[in-house]
Amino acid sequence: MNLVSKMGKVLIIKVEELREYFENGFQSIGMNYYPPCPQPEKIVGLTPHSDDSALTILLEINEVEGLQIKKDGKWIPVTPFPNAFVVNIGVVLEIVTNGTYRSIEHRVIVNSVQGRLSIGTIYLVIYDGEMYPASNLVAENNPPLFKRVPVEEYFRNLCARKLRGKSPLDALRIEHVQDKYKFILDN
Numbered sequence: 001m002n003l004v005s006k007m008g009k010v011l012i013i014k015v016e017e018l019r020e021y022f023e024n025g026f027q028s029i030g031m032n033y034y035p036p037c038p039q040p041e042k043i044v045g046l047t048p049h050s051d052d053s054a055l056t057i058l059l060e061i062n063e064v065e066g067l068q069i070k071k072d073g074k075w076i077p078v079t080p081f082p083n084a085f086v087v088n089i090g091v092v093l094e095i096v097t098n099g100t101y102r103s104i105e106h107r108v109i110v111n112s113v114q115g116r117l118s119i120g121t122i123y124l125v126i127y128d129g130e131m132y133p134a135s136n137l138v139a140e141n142n143p144p145l146f147k148r149v150p151v152e153e154y155f156r157n158l159c160a161r162k163l164r165g166k167s168p169l170d171a172l173r174i175e176h177v178q179d180k181y182k183f184i185l186d187n
């Protein structure tokens with residue numbers, strides 16, 4: 001809540017709205033072990049994905065490289081930093097911040113020498129609520145980029161597919177380009 005509140009303050013999201021979303025959200029924890037592999041180029045540690053959390057806080061326990069983020073179509077390694085967390089924006093915050101904070105696509109690759117250990121906590125919204133862009137971040141010249149969706153429905157759709165390829169977030173995107181063309185045609 002502390003981290004999310006600070007982000008909300010910077011973006012001028014109403015505190016009540018943040019509470020509604022996050023105060024009774026749940027947190028879970030997961031540990032990942034990527035054993036060394038003699039032919040690392042033939043396998044994937046963790047397939048490319050965006051986190052479906054609000055925030056993910058990750059500790060690369062034994063500081064072995066492997067995490068990569070996709071930037072401008074290229075995979076960039078995230079070099080482990082001693083005693084530091086990696087904080088990832090998840091799709092929930094992307095929706096709430098109306099796209100101001102983006103959830104970045106990432107993956108994990110393995111190596112032939114050293115196993116990699118990480119531990120992540122994910123923080124989520126309340127299950128019986130709805131996800132939608134915060135009201136202060138939506139205006140006539142800044143339309144909502146995502147449709148409002150019940151959290152439960154979003155995660156049901158998410159579980160119906162594998163952790164692969166397009167996120168169900170893409171199904172929620174509102175296309176505004178057409179509105180622009182319509183405006184040009186109408187005028």
Ligand SMILES: O=C(O)CCC(=O)C(=O)O
Pocket residue numbers: 030032046051058060067106108117118120
């Ligand atoms: O092991 C890692 O560094 C990343 C794990 C991850 O992306 C995840 O659990 O969602």
Ligand SMILES: [Fe+2]
Pocket residue numbers: 049050051106
């Ligand atoms: Fe992840």
